[in-house]
Amino acid sequence: MTEQNAVSNAGILAHLSEKDRERLGEVLRRLLAQGSILGFEPGETDVYHWAYLNRALVEELAAPLSFKLFWDHQDRIVQAVPQESKFLLRLKLDATLVLLTLWYEFDTAIRDRGETPPVRLTVQQLNDSLVAKFEPLKKHLPSQTRLREILSLAARKNLLRFTPDPRPENSVIQIFSTLKRTIPFQNIEEWTKNADRYVAAAKEMQDGSAGLDETDEDDKAE
Numbered sequence: 001m002t003e004q005n006a007v008s009n010a011g012i013l014a015h016l017s018e019k020d021r022e023r024l025g026e027v028l029r030r031l032l033a034q035g036s037i038l039g040f041e042p043g044e045t046d047v048y049h050w051a052y053l054n055r056a057l058v059e060e061l062a063a064p065l066s067f068k069l070f071w072d073h074q075d076r077i078v079q080a081v082p083q084e085s086k087f088l089l090r091l092k093l094d095a096t097l098v099l100l101t102l103w104y105e106f107d108t109a110i111r112d113r114g115e116t117p118p119v120r121l122t123v124q125q126l127n128d129s130l131v132a133k134f135e136p137l138k139k140h141l142p143s144q145t146r147l148r149e150i151l152s153l154a155a156r157k158n159l160l161r162f163t164p165d166p167r168p169e170n171s172v173i174q175i176f177s178t179l180k181r182t183i184p185f186q187n188i189e190e191w192t193k194n195a196d197r198y199v200a201a202a203k204e205m206q207d208g209s210a211g212l213d214e215t216d217e218d219d220k221a222e
Contacts, residue, residue, distance in 0.1 A: 020054075027051045027058055031067065031080040036158040036178045039076025048076055070181060075117065079158075079178050093198075094142040095150045100195055101129050102160065103183045106175045107191070118161065118174035123147065126173060133195060136202040144168055157182070 013021055026047055030037050039048030051058050052073060059069050067080040091099070105126070109119040121129075130141055142150060151162040151173060159182060161174040185191045 020050075023047070023050045024054070024057070024061075028061060031058075031062065031069075031078070032065075034156065034158045035182065036077060036079040038158055038176065038178075039078075045076075048078065051078055072177065075177060077176075077178065079181055081181050081184075093137075093140050094146060095153070097130060097134050097137060097140065097198070098126070098142065098147065098150045099154065099159075099179070099183060100191070100198075101126060101133055102154070102173070102175050103179055103185065104133065104188075104191060104195075105129060106177075106179055107185075107188060111188075117177045120172060120174050122169065123151075123171040123173065124169035127169070134199065134202075136199050140202075154179075 013024070016024065027037065027050065030044070030047060037044050037048045037051060039045050039052075052071065055069070055071060055078075058078075062069050062080060066082060066084045068083055070077075070079045070081060072078075105121055106117075106119045109115040110117070127147075131138065134141065148162075148164070148168070148171075151160065154160050155162045157178075158176065159179045160176055163172040163174075165171040185194065
């Protein structure tokens with residue numbers, strides 16, 4: 001066997017121990033499946049710290065997949081943000097409206113009230129905010145069952161933590177800072193322009209659906 005073949009067979013990760021290769025695989029799988037690693041969650045603490053200590057390697061391997069990594073070591077978060085549209089979340093209109101509203105509530109809490117992540121609100125507060133912001137779209141707002149599906153999806157993508165309650169309206173939502181990069185508005189003015197686009201389309205509808213994007217790859221993501 002030639003020296004060149006020997007190097008090729010060893011692989012580009014030959015310098016890593018078997019344990020480190022396993023941990024690297026776990027890091028990449030979590031980033032692709034969840035969009036981020038939350039080091040403050042008990043089940044992800046060790047994975048996050050390994051990723052942070054080896055961030056140059058993780059970034060090098062994420063780049064060819066068209067993911068840019070953002071590290072927030074103070075909050076122990078690493079987030080993989082897709083740089084190509086084919087990796088973006090494609091949601092039904094009702095899910096889009098929910099995420100837009102959550103973005104608004106998060107931004108308002110941080111910017112106006114000086115809160116720190118995660119931002120907490122109840123399902124009742126979310127529903128009230130949805131109606132207040134998107135009243136012309138009320139026929140497109142989610143039912144209680146559908147809302148729980150949307151929040152569960154967002155939780156799987158590490159955008160929030162959802163804690164159900166026997167009384168659904170009292171269920172608790174904790175919004176993580178990862179939502180701000182998933183919906184990357186620069187400011188509240190940009191959010192308002194985007195929200196107004198949906199409201200304007202609703203007012204122009206003739207048949208109950210024209211002009212509004214009901215695409216659902218539901219919740220097919222990345």
